[in-house]
């Protein structure tokens with residue numbers, strides 16, 4: 244039996260943080276071993292909100308370097324940037340003729356991102372989920388690992404695939420399944436445990452970057468919001484202590500020890516003691532990734548050839564899909 248096809252995309256905007264690693268990249272490492280995996284740096288999604296061209300270039304290379312430093316292996320999976328495979332835009336246009344305006348009007352992420360001044364949002368921001376559907380359907384992905392916030396876009400992708408198949412009377416596109424990893428923890432801000440750890444948070448103390456130095460990690464964990472109690476002795480106490488809950492989640496996720504066992508390990512101890520253990524643990528994860536990222540980033544020609552090779556392999560598959568779709572739509576004369 245052939246392997247399941249996995250596709251996921253990561254935006255090259257801002258820096259990659261611990262939440263991205265534990266929530267996404269760590270899962271990608273398993274997928275590359277078990278599935279036919281394609282990981283795309285979605286630079287065309289990034290420009291739905293204006294990006295400085297130099298920063299965009301830099302960010303694409305940074306994401307790639309972090310992927311490679313984290314252990315994604317171009318021999319085991321395809322890694323490429325979206326803009327280098329034109330077929331994404333082509334299929335996106337076709338699918339935008341299938342998708343209904345009413346469906347897009349329901350997308351909550353657009354409403355959030357566009358804010359109050361919706362007339363001033365780019366058309367691309369509105370059409371963003373259609374490009375995402377094109378990414379996924381272009382490769383006939385079976386599984387799409389995404390965060391909770393992307394679930395609605397996956398449902399839309401399935402609706403588009405279904406309607407396309409119905410319109411053209413051919414079961415052509417597979418309906419992809421979202422993989423919302425229940426074990427993938429939601430890592431919250433270190434300053435406010437009600438919000439997700441995010442690259443757009445104004446406080447840099449809210450997040451740990453995969454490129455942080457050991458000192459920066461230490462400072463951020465020392466400053467992480469907590470409370471004046473001792474460490475909890477049971478998970479019942481966590482619901483009232485969201486900050487401690489978040490720090491325990493981080494500890495559990497990095498160490499692969501379940502949360503109850505982490506609670507047992509530190510039950511009744513001082514928070515400062517736990518924090519110092521957590522620092523060591525986070526540093527043991529981030530330090531090798533950060534140093535390897537720096538090394539890889541200095542080798543621009545390696546980064547470039549890696550992307551070119553990925554784009555070539557992706558293009559081969561994407562082109563086949565476009566050729567087939569052109570026939571279905573009536574664009575090719577044969």
Ligand code: TRP
Nearest residue numbers: 250251252253285375378387389
């Ligand atoms: N929209 C996704 C995000 O912001 C990124 C993305 C673009 C994506 N295309 C995709 C994710 C295709 C999965 C599959 O997280």
